[in-house]
Amino acid sequence: MRRASTLVFLVVTLVLMGVSVTARAEFPLTILKTRHLSAEVIAPKLAPLVSPGGRVSGINDTLLIRTDAANLVELRAALEAIDRPAQRLRIRVRSALDARETHRDLGVGGELGNDDVRIRLPDTPDRRNTEIQIGSARIGGSVGSSSLRQGGEQFVDTLDGGRASLFLGTSVPLPFRQVFIRPDGTRVVRGTTYRDVGSGVIAEPEVHGSRVRVVISPERSQMDARGRAQVFRLETEVEGRLGEWMPVGGAEQTTDDRGIEIGRTSNASRASGAVFWLRVDPLDSP
Structure with missing residues (x-):
């Protein structure tokens, strides 16, 4: 009985891991460079626009984005509007x-x-x-x-x-x-x-x-x-x-x-x- 329960637990764990891997595979990592503002300033402004399950972070002049292709187009357009020389x-x-x-x-x-x-x-x-x-x-x-x-x-x-x-x-x-x-x-x-x-x-x-x-x-x-x-x-x-x-x-x-x-x-x-x-x-x- 214990072996059967252990087997079921392992199967469920593998299934969940497979779903997680599949989900991550659907959101590839995209690296974008900023031109004027730092990535730490831009990332919080882009975060509300990211699709559910995606994420955005930044360091120095580099943005790290995980999201779907359609949302990535929206984020690029938003980045173009935000990343401008400071007035x-x-x-x-x-x-x-x-x-x-x-x-x-x-x-x-x-x-x-x-x-x-x-x-x-x-x-x-x-x-x-x-x-x-x-x-x-x-x-x-x-x-x-x-x-x-x-x-x-x-x-x-x-x-x-x-x-x-x-x-x-x-x-x-x-x-x-x-x-x-x-x-x-x-x-x-x-x-x-x-x-x-x-x-x-x-x-x-x-x-x-x-x-x-x-x-x-x-x-x-x-x-x-x-x-x-x-x-x-x-x-x-x-x-x-x-x-x-x-x-x-x-x-x-x-x-x-x-x-x-x-x-x-x-x-x-x-x-x-x-x-x-x-x-x-x-x-x-x-």
């Missing part, structure tokens, strides 16, 4: 920065009191534009504001499906000081690092007919009055028509500083924001 594109990024700052100071200096008690308040730095003096006491205050508007446009050329990056700005020196406490004493290290301040963008465009999809990360930075870097950075994906400006986004930042000292109080508020637009233009003639 040259120009990516333009427009940015605008708006910063505002206001400050208020109020201080009292001189001597205050009577015959029994007198209080002497130290003078604060002369930042007041209004001052009232009563005897030996002085009361002063100031209110001021400033604004800054900057705009710019950068562009970079790349290929459809490629990756482009561009940064324009300056390197700002930033001194630093580090203190290390060790068993044998204290060590102080001083030095200078540099930070790039300006505007830049990283973009990856992909064209579909008359429309384009772009993964983009624009950045704009500046140094504030205290020597700190203010950075505005976005990372998003936008889609629109070729040759048209597309809004990418913006960023806003507000700060409010308050200070109280003996004989003086101050308040400063700052607000800044940046907005970005994007446009992609084809450079190759249609």
Whole structure:
């Protein structure tokens, strides 16, 4: 009985192997060379067009295809349409920065009191534009504001499906000081690092007919009055028509500083924001 079962199993296995061999024989291997794009890029685009039971793979500039003759004709036509020189594109990024700052100071200096008690308040730095003096006491205050508007446009050329990056700005020196406490004493290290301040963008465009999809990360930075870097950075994906400006986004930042000292109080508020637009233009003639 066992021998009979084993024999049946072997027969079924051989039949299935024969069917597999026959099926593979129906789909011979075809090797095609690509001209412009890599086979790794083209193979996933051809895969949905392959007949059931067939397959396509690629390495470097070589496509390996197993399919029937009729489907192979379709794949050749699709390959002809896909394997074209990558279109040259120009990516333009427009940015605008708006910063505002206001400050208020109020201080009292001189001597205050009577015959029994007198209080002497130290003078604060002369930042007041209004001052009232009563005897030996002085009361002063100031209110001021400033604004800054900057705009710019950068562009970079790349290929459809490629990756482009561009940064324009300056390197700002930033001194630093580090203190290390060790068993044998204290060590102080001083030095200078540099930070790039300006505007830049990283973009990856992909064209579909008359429309384009772009993964983009624009950045704009500046140094504030205290020597700190203010950075505005976005990372998003936008889609629109070729040759048209597309809004990418913006960023806003507000700060409010308050200070109280003996004989003086101050308040400063700052607000800044940046907005970005994007446009992609084809450079190759249609």
